[in-house]
Amino acid sequence: MNLIYKFKKLINNRILRTPGVTFLKKTSSLKKKKQHINFWINRAKSNENFNNFFFQSAELDKASTIRFSSNKNFLVGEEIFSSLANNGLIIIENALPSCEVEKIISYLNDLKNIKKKFNWLANISSSTRNNETLLNLGIPDIKNFPILKNYSDQFTKKIYGKIVLPSVQFHHLKLLNYIEKDKIRGETYLHSDRFLPHFKIFYTPFNIGVGDAPLKFCLGSHKINEKYLAFFENAVHFDETDIDCKKIMENKKIEIVTTLPNTLYLCFTNGIHSRSSFLNPNSERYMVFLQYVEGFNKLDYLLN
Numbered sequence: 419m420n421l422i423y424k425f426k427k428l429i430n431n432r433i434l435r436t437p438g439v440t441f442l443k444k445t446s447s448l449k450k451k452k453q454h455i456n457f458w459i460n461r462a463k464s465n466e467n468f469n470n471f472f473f474q475s476a477e478l479d480k481a482s483t484i485r486f487s488s489n490k491n492f493l494v495g496e497e498i499f500s501s502l503a504n505n506g507l508i509i510i511e512n513a514l515p516s517c518e519v520e521k522i523i524s525y526l527n528d529l530k531n532i533k534k535k536f537n538w539l540a541n542i543s544s545s546t547r548n549n550e551t552l553l554n555l556g557i558p559d560i561k562n563f564p565i566l567k568n569y570s571d572q573f574t575k576k577i578y579g580k581i582v583l584p585s586v587q588f589h590h591l592k593l594l595n596y597i598e599k600d601k602i603r604g605e606t607y608l609h610s611d612r613f614l615p616h617f618k619i620f621y622t623p624f625n626i627g628v629g630d631a632p633l634k635f636c637l638g639s640h641k642i643n644e645k646y647l648a649f650f651e652n653a654v655h656f657d658e659t660d661i662d663c664k665k666i667m668e669n670k671k672i673e674i675v676t677t678l679p680n681t682l683y684l685c686f687t688n689g690i691h692s693r694s695s696f697l698n699p700n701s702e703r704y705m706v707f708l709q710y711v712e713g714f715n716k717l718d719y720l721l722n
């Protein structure tokens with residue numbers, strides 16, 4: 419199981435991964451950058467489902483709330499998809515039934531203490547950055563969490579036009595008595611992950627307060643239009659320090675996603691986002707990430 423998993427991961431990362439900003443960063447010719455962006459954006463446009471979420475202008479009268487509560491069958495209704503298309507971010511509170519919340523908490527505790535009581539798809543990895551943070555990362559099988567998988571299936575069917583299996587990561591992150599003073603590129607600077615339609619689903623069984631590095635998202639910044647494309651053609655850092663990024667964010671609201679326990683949120687991370695800084699030197703954060711950049715890759719764009 420582990421070997422097959424590692425092999426698939428390798429092929430996905432080396433060959434099939436959906437283009438990010440690496441090519442744009444290493445290419446100086448504006449003409450080549452435009453060709454590259456246009457080619458992939460045209461491929462994206464041929465997916466009808468992307469049209470509503472990424473290419474149609476936001477309808478501001480339908481962009482009211484982004485916070486919802488789960489319904490009794492854990493189904494995602496049209497008002498949630500409509501808000502997502504307009505805002506690029508939605509939050510579902512009370513997202514999972516208590517038995518599944520408890521199961522996720524058990525897995526996260528197993529990860530924190532590296533007890534390996536559960537069957538993880540790859541070895542739990544533990545890494546530190548400059549002795550400032552300690553991150554334990556585990557990859558469970560999504561089948562163990564049927565309602566979470568059901569949310570993932572509903573969102574991928576609507577956004578990609580087919581069910582796409584997520585890459586699932588459970589994180590336990592701990593600050594080692596460290597105060598985040600400087601901003602970090604790709605993390606605490608507002609930035610975009612890639613120019614193509616892109617999203618992540620986050621789930622937390624616990625509160626995320628303002629000091630716990632909540633996600634920030636510039637509502638509506640995921641819409642692919644002329645301003646958006648100019649940003650990717652001209653950007654140096656692909657973040658808020660680029661002038662064209664400021665133009666995308668003009669007159670838009672930055673939402674800070676603090677949460678109650680048992681909250682799921684989905685963010686279009688081709689839009690402008692960051693995490694906030696941790697404000698407590700001994701902060702701990704437990705988080706579940708669902709990502710689709712491997713499940714929906716270059717082949718899905720090219721063969722569409």
Ligand SMILES: [Fe+2]
Nearest residue numbers: 604610611687
């Ligand atoms: Fe990001």
